[in-house]
Amino acid sequence: MKLLVCIKQVPDLESRFKPDAAGVWYNETDLAFRMNEYDEYAVEQAVQLREKLGEGTELTVLSIGPDRVVEAIKKSLAMGCDNAAHIQDQAASAKDPWQIASIIAAYAKDKAFDIIFTGMQSQDRGSAQVGVTIAEQLGFACTTTIVGFDYVDGTITAKRELEGGIKGVVKLKTPALVTCQLGLNVPRYPTLPNIMKAKKKEIVAIPVADLLTEESLTTTASFHPPAKKGGGIVLEGDVADLVEKVIAILKDKTTVLR
Amino acid sequence: MKTLLIGEYREGKLLDSTYELLGFAGQMSAETSMLLVGSETQLPTYSGTLYLAEAATCGEYNPGLHKKLILEAVQKESPDLIVFLHSSYGWDLAPRVAAALKAAQISEVIAITDGGFEVGCCNAKMRRTVKPATAQAVLTIQAGAFPVLQSGGTPNIQKLTAAGDCTLEFVGYEPAEKKDIDLAKAEVIVSAGRGIGKKDNVPAIQALAKALGGELGASRPVVDAGWVEHSHQVGTTGQTVSPKLYVACGISGAIQHLAGMKKSDFIIAINKDKDAPIGEIADVLVVADVMQFVPALTAKVLR
Numbered sequence: 365m366k367l368l369v370c371i372k373q374v375p376d377l378e379s380r381f382k383p384d385a386a387g388v389w390y391n392e393t394d395l396a397f398r399m400n401e402y403d404e405y406a407v408e409q410a411v412q413l414r415e416k417l418g419e420g421t422e423l424t425v426l427s428i429g430p431d432r433v434v435e436a437i438k439k440s441l442a443m444g445c446d447n448a449a450h451i452q453d454q455a456a457s458a459k460d461p462w463q464i465a466s467i468i469a470a471y472a473k474d475k476a477f478d479i480i481f482t483g484m485q486s487q488d489r490g491s492a493q494v495g496v497t498i499a500e501q502l503g504f505a506c507t508t509t510i511v512g513f514d515y516v517d518g519t520i521t522a523k524r525e526l527e528g529g530i531k532g533v534v535k536l537k538t539p540a541l542v543t544c545q546l547g548l549n550v551p552r553y554p555t556l557p558n559i560m561k562a563k564k565k566e567i568v569a570i571p572v573a574d575l576l577t578e579e580s581l582t583t584t585a586s587f588h589p590p591a592k593k594g595g596g597i598v599l600e601g602d603v604a605d606l607v608e609k610v611i612a613i614l615k616d617k618t619t620v621l622r
Numbered sequence: 623m624k625t626l627l628i629g630e631y632r633e634g635k636l637l638d639s640t641y642e643l644l645g646f647a648g649q650m651s652a653e654t655s656m657l658l659v660g661s662e663t664q665l666p667t668y669s670g671t672l673y674l675a676e677a678a679t680c681g682e683y684n685p686g687l688h689k690k691l692i693l694e695a696v697q698k699e700s701p702d703l704i705v706f707l708h709s710s711y712g713w714d715l716a717p718r719v720a721a722a723l724k725a726a727q728i729s730e731v732i733a734i735t736d737g738g739f740e741v742g743c744c745n746a747k748m749r750r751t752v753k754p755a756t757a758q759a760v761l762t763i764q765a766g767a768f769p770v771l772q773s774g775g776t777p778n779i780q781k782l783t784a785a786g787d788c789t790l791e792f793v794g795y796e797p798a799e800k801k802d803i804d805l806a807k808a809e810v811i812v813s814a815g816r817g818i819g820k821k822d823n824v825p826a827i828q829a830l831a832k833a834l835g836g837e838l839g840a841s842r843p844v845v846d847a848g849w850v851e852h853s854h855q856v857g858t859t860g861q862t863v864s865p866k867l868y869v870a871c872g873i874s875g876a877i878q879h880l881a882g883m884k885k886s887d888f889i890i891a892i893n894k895d896k897d898a899p900i901g902e903i904a905d906v907l908v909v910a911d912v913m914q915f916v917p918a919l920t921a922k923v924l925r
Contacts, residue, residue: 377745377874378895390744461727462720488744491729492708496717505789506685508714521793524683526632526710529798529852529859532683536790547846581726585738585751590902598896600909607918610890613906614923618867618888620810620834621923
């Protein structure tokens, strides 16, 4: 069996975001990058399947972006992926989901993957398009937002998370792609021996120009903070003062302290 | 401007969110037609053309087949926009339709702007204005971003039939986990988010809830991490609440959480990040370390 997991590196979402020079995405200066949270679940699920299937199964991790993404790739290798493809692209953030999916589909099309795992969406762009679009381009069966996964003899049984806590149970035949939701599993922390072992694993570098044939289907006109709606009070300062202020507000605006 | 709106139907019922699509089309001043894989016994109050396929034969979740049905309606209507809700149904199906048409897709639209669409990004902290570069475009709209619009009337039904294309098999639904507490009835909810740091800090949040005579709530990451049981989860995949007072402790304010609590009468958020999106809907944002502030507030309330 051949498995592929696609990951993205995103900034720490607690950061303050400022527009870049073109005003269409964030300025990367001062941002700390890490693996997209949804993708950690995708990697974990892929590694669990890799372990279950044992010898003869190969798990590749793929990421698109500048050199910094190698860090996220190394984490995936330390979690248990066998090898990696780094699609080198300094301008990955300027590409729309259609182009990103096309690049991955171009990479995957002659490699006979049986199952592809992706996160349900990225935390920064959040389109939730790339996984499904890869599947459409490759002609794979696909389901999204999974919180349960099982694989037996060419059939995946997945649980989709629906609104209101209901789940939908779906069976699909490989080759297939699934997009992973938070809570699917408990992503492992790489251990020191596995981090050392990962250093010997192969990371194949591929220039994006070798795989990119599609034009962007959308254009971004601007990147900006939300318009402040106003009305809300922001309180800052010493904790004791804050407590006094909040108590006064609770007495004034609510009935809970009466 | 012509729009084809893709309605939603689940467990034998038309979903009310379908009317938000009409709210969107209304704001666009667009002509509409609608497509629904549902039932003739559950028709929307709508006076335009409704392309209808039976869920009994086509399945409620069968994206390959639903894609075919939509493409058939697209052929007949030649819409400029094909509009879905950004839901488990919509985000699953929209990219399949967009890929088949090689049309631009813009996800989770929250507003219509001059010549483009506004979408959230960076965990709802920032916004982008995006424009399609293709003549035909596919959109998914954020749940709750556009008003419900029921224009009344009876649809002009055009029946659709398609066969085959079962790349997957839908087995069935699993009901939501049993709720041991009904947060919807609580007058005060104090919720824990990832910002509380660790499971050991949950009792401190619970203590404030108790001091205020309320219940403990939680955001998704806290439930996923196993710190708090799912029955306490507030948000799209948990419970929707509207208490007199909602206190959000260390909750950044992902849209799925906001959707579950934004109708609360009064909202106090405690967060060390002044830019956290929870600040957009909070009446009071306390910029502080949750684990310093909350125990101090509890002590004062109890005094």
